[in-house]
Amino acid sequence: MTITLVWAQDRAGAIGRAGVIPWRVPEDMRRFKEITGGSTVIMGRKTWESLPTAVRPLPGRRNIVITRARDYRADGAEIVAGLEAALDAAGEAAAVIGGGEIYAAAIDRATHLRVTEIDVLVDGADAFAPVVDPDRWESVTVGEWLYSSTGTLYRFIDYRRR
Ligand SMILES: NC(=O)c1ccc[n+]([C@@H]2O[C@H](COP(=O)([O-])OP(=O)(O)OC[C@H]3O[C@@H](n4cnc5c(N)ncnc54)[C@H](OP(=O)(O)O)[C@@H]3O)[C@@H](O)[C@H]2O)c1
Incomplete structure (x- = not known):
């Protein structure tokens, strides 16, 4: 099974603060759409x-949401009780799209990582990317640092399991 973790992080590995992503890099959103388009996406509750209501469920993708709550309802998504159930439901391929708890649970099962590094340092972050152990992961593409239309520097790095 192909399991791709997709995330964007700041220089210290932060991915979120107070329930949102604390930067705006439209180029990263475009890449996220390219990577996940047409596929199954797995995410924490x-x-x-x-997700903004306009893109909930994420359009053109099969949305799977992990929660411990038995009666949780998420219109347009399938609800499962844990990561294994999510992967079973997904079948041959899935993109795990966050957040911190779900990345931490999934990294040992992942086959590919598609990371965006954002050249900022977020104060007060409360969600973090998993640690990428260089003994287990090799970078296959390290993109150039580029300026976003918003002025923020970013680059894309892809890893595959050694
Ligand atoms: N920068 C990025 O690329 C990126 C991507 C995605 C998200 N984010 C950010 O990350 C933050 C959210 O991440 P988070 O770590 O707080 O939450 P999360 O991983 O999105 O969701 C956590 C929830 O998932 C469920 N869950 C986790 N482990 C489970 C298990 N073993 N079995 C069953 N259910 C389980 C629980 O739901 P219940 O409480 O309902 O049981 C838990 O509260 C937000 O700030 C978001 O904006 C950033």
């Missing part, structure tokens, strides 16, 4: 709730 808090990430689901962080």
Whole structure:
């Protein structure tokens, strides 16, 4: 099974603050759409709730939401009780799209990582990317640092499991 973790992080590995992503880099959103378009996306309940209603469920993708709550309802998404159930439901391929709790649970199962580094340092972050152990992951593409239309520097790095 192909399991791709997709995230954007700041220089210290932060991915979120108070339930949202604390930067705006439209180029990263475009890449996220390219990577996940047409596929199954797996996310934690808090990430689901962080999606703007206009893109909840994420259009053109099969949305799977992980929660411990038995009676949780998420219109347009399938609800499962844990990561294994999510992967079973997904079948051959899935993109795990956050947040911090779900990345931490999924990294040992992942086959590919598609990371965006954002050249900022977020104060007060409360959600973090998993640690990428260089003994387990090799970078296959390290993009150039580029300026976003918003002025923020970013780059894309792809890893595959060694
Ligand atoms: N920068 C990025 O690329 C990126 C991507 C995605 C999200 N984010 C950010 O990350 C933050 C959210 O991340 P988070 O770590 O707080 O939350 P999360 O991983 O999105 O969701 C956590 C929730 O998932 C459920 N869950 C976790 N482990 C489970 C398990 N083993 N079994 C069953 N359910 C489980 C629980 O839901 P219940 O409480 O309902 O049981 C838990 O509260 C937000 O700020 C969001 O904006 C950033």
